Amino acid sequence: MNNPYGSPPGRHGHAPYPYPQHPQAPYPQHGHGAPQRHVPQEPPDPDKRRRVVGLGLWIVGMLAGVVLNILFTMAEIFLSKAPGRMLSAVLTGALFAFLPLGFYLFVPMVLDRYDPEPWWCLAMAFLWGAVVATGFAGMINTGVHIVFAGLFGPKVGNFMTTVVSAPLSEELFKGLAILGFFYFLRREFDGVVDGIIYATFCALGFAAVENVSYYARADMADQLGTTFFLRGVLAPWGHPLYTSMTGIGFGIARESSRTWVRWVAPIGGFFVGVFLHALWNFVPTVIPNAFVVMLLFWLLFVAAFFCIIVALVMRKGRTIRQFLRDEVLLGNLSQDELELVCSPVGRIKCTFDGRGAEGRAFIRAASRLALSKWHTARAMKGQKRTISADFIGPLRRELATLRAALRAKAPR
Known part of the structure; x- marks a missing residue:
């Protein structure tokens, strides 16, 4: 990777960068010829307007997501056969869902060593996944289930929700967080590694809130231990893996100067994530006997992806040095x-x-x-x-x- 900026001044007699260096202007003469020092003003923030607009959209999304999540939680509690027990199960589910987050969030923070993202960016990504993506995706999935279960029966409703609606809606609303960083916070989004990190934090927020419901229902059925082992121990990186495909797509777009790549890469990454998500949901829904084999291949895939992330982080370090x-x-x-x-x-x-x-x-x-x-x-x-x-x-x-x-x- 060659440095295209050229040589530093003094070696070949020219400045190495093709943008203004703000040379000090000669002092203008005033009055009796006494020089007046010209104090250069600080240039305006180049992306302040984008960041303000992005923050406004984030706040609006958060407010809507909070309302939707409150409604879903209240419905799950009060529409159950035993609201008191369901409330206790929801609190237990929240404990099991949020306690492991300390470890889950530590992993991407350790990996991104050379240029870690600001804590407030990571918090925004996490909260978007936990509040906005869960709220809107939950609303869509509920609507799809009601429509298809009413028209074709509960099995079709379950299939359409689990295999079709959930992968599309959940990856869409998680992907909007990455789009937001890509467009509104350009200085905090440099390439593929950043896309993966933001995707991981957003997806971990989504998975934590989603797991509250799964663990609560499992607790009601006396299956909390089995469900936690499957979702919290064996496969906690499912959502981060799916959404990272969208993050990789936006990362490639950020690193490319080709217009077609900047459009195709994010869209392609999104649909790869949707496919992986749909495949994971399809196997236990349609062919449950193949789930163990699927899980083994899945763990190998996650391990390979982890190695790829490490290689990308090392590449980022070499770029910084260069x-x-x-x-x-x-x-x-x-x-x-x-x-x-x-x-x-x-x-x-x-x-x-x-x-x-x-x-x-x-x-x-x-x-x-x-x-x-x-x-x-x-x-x-x-x-x-x-x-x-x-x-x-x-x-x-x-x-x-x-x-x-x-x-x-x-x-x-």
Whole structure:
């Protein structure tokens, strides 16, 4: 992967970046010829409007999702034959569904070492899956079941809901979260790894809330242990796997400068996720005797996918190193600072060696700078424009500020 920006100034006499470097203008002459210092103004946030619109849509979706989930929970409790016992079962189901989340959420956070996503982005993805996706998908699935069960009987209603409606509606509303990050939070979405991370958090939120209902019904039937072992131990990564296909599609679109790829990849990823989801639901619904064999193949598939994620994370680390090398030549980073940024345990080092939050922010700013340059380089190669180019200047200034702060607090 070659750096297309060229050489640093001083070696070939030109600046390496094709965007304005904001050179200091000559002082204008006023009055008796005394120079007046021109104070450059901070450029406007390049994607502020998008982020504001995206936040507004997220809030509206959350409000609607909260209402729908409250209605579904109340209906499940009060329409049961024993509302008191069902309420107790729902609380038990919530305990079994949410307690393992500490481990589940830890796995993607450990994997994304080089440029971890902000906690508030991960929280937004998780809450969208837990509240919005469950609410709207639940409404659609309930409607489909009522219609088809009324027309063709309960077996057809169950099949259409489980194998057709659930994969389509659930992957659609989980996928909307990834679309939101892709479009409204461009600076926080860099490629395939980010698509997988956001998809995983969104899907884990969805699965946790969905499992509350499954565990509650299992508790009512005295089958909670078996259901928890199947859904919480053997196959907790089902929803993250399906939705990651959509995340990969949007990640490929983010990394590509070809217009057709930017459209085809997300749509293709979505339908791959729908197919995997439908296949998982189809086997126990139609041919339950084959479920054990299906489960074995599924676990192998999940293991292979995990290995692919590790390889993609390592690729991301190499990309960051590649696009920070010229920052060392420019004097914006030292070689030791480059090694710190590119270390998979750099943030842990900062936590325990006194650099703390400023050190972690420094690593994040440097990683963001490298990835913004990477996106800009690919856009230039395809003769396209990317908003990532607008992030480079502000990130360099942020990096310089954090670097000065770290040097000021260093022991002398």
